[in-house]
Amino acid sequence: MQRYYGIDLDDATAGGHTPHHIACLVENLPQDSCVSKAYNKDAEWTLERTLLAALVNSLNMLIWGMSDKKSRGQQPRRVGPSYMRLKERKIEAQAMPISELMEKLNRPRG
DSSP states (O other), rough: OHHHHOOOHHHHHIISSSSHHHHHHHOOTTTTTTHHHOGGGGGOOOOHHHHHHHHHHHHHHHHHHSSSSSTTSSOOOOOOOHHHSSSOOOOOOOOOHHHHHHHHTSSSOO
């Protein structure tokens, strides 16, 4: 609060500001604030950092993919926000009878 708004929380709780006013200010703190980082591990990943991490991941995968298969080892660890570090999850395809497919395609849309 003090970094962005110049409000000392000790003074604010002593009656300098209403709780509603403090709550509104906290809700609108920037993404890189300590409060945001405490509740969201990915808050420190700004757009620029995320794009740079994507670039680093792409280059690492390109270099790894072009290296000799016998000596390259495991895939490089991905960097970036948590959604970029998750491994791809494959969903197995399930066969559907043509009659069931046609029934679903012929349903009214709206």
